Amino acid sequence: MADSDVSKLEANQPEIVRPMGNFLPCMWSDQFCSFSLDKQYANEIEVLKEKVRSMLVAAGGKSAERRHLINTLERLGVSYHFEKEIEDQLENMFSAYDHENNEGYDLKTIGLHFRIFRQHGYKMPSDVFNKFRESNGEFQESTTTDVMGMLSLYEAAHLRTHGDDILDEALVFATTHLQSIVTNLSPTLAKEVVHALKQPLHKGFPF
Template sequence: MVREIEEALHNIYEHDYKDDQTLEATSLQFRLLKDNGFTVQSDMFNKFKDNERNFKKSLTSDMEGLLDLYEAAHLRVHGDDIIEESLAFNTTHSSLAKVAGTIEYPLSAFVSHAVYRPIRKSWLRLEARRFISIYGDDASHDELLMNFVELGFNLLQISH
């Protein structure tokens, strides 16, 4: 299983998916690759900027994308201006804390929690448990997937 994940990450890293991706997909790609030790340039976010080199205001309506961009910004390194700008954009134009009251559950729960404690600063096992709870409350969740995820989580707990 680990080998398949590594192969998938290498495949994503090797191929140029930058041009046709959404903010959400680009942010997730950046976060997953960076979190797994790949050297990833933040210039992949330039396509979300306008002619004046600011993040496009139209992005404020893409809450899933902004949430993933916010999470990705917590992997920034000193001097990474694009990621610093993305964090400022998130904070200034679409303060996630404010918006959390105007979006529907379960996204609102994810946004509120990200503002309180980004994934990067959390214990993954606790985050997994939280995600399972929130996803299970969503009326549109996939029951088979939910059963599989809960079973996997419970097996992991038993093994430790």
């Protein structure tokens, strides 16, 4: 079909009239459309980023504290600013993890360490949770009084792989007990537990 024929065909088409929405004016006007990050704020952000970066790579700092910091940055959604530093630190920490004394760590801390390493692709062994099990393989009932520990175990169990029988049991154990105690918790803690039971961290993280 020649271009002239196409033009004639388009000219004969009826005009399409689209209805206009009768929306109310935006309560924020256009102040956010015209917002720009001035130099002062930009400089302050860079100072804070450098401060956090220094905390991540601080020589002599406790590796457990750095793992907690990494978790905080990821939970806040700002870890993308420090991707290289985080990966370098985790690589170094994982290679030395077997030499650390896990006996001094509680369930909350070990659960967090396990989850951080696993979600970054490291083959963290699930037998780190054996210290919280009885000789018959059952998880210690005393752990049920540690709500944050149970929550950490619950979150860690979602990174189980084929053959992680310990974590299969841990997920059932932690889920059952968290569901049974949620009504007895403070409103803030209950809200955190309910949210975790509905959507575990691993299912919401962009890893």
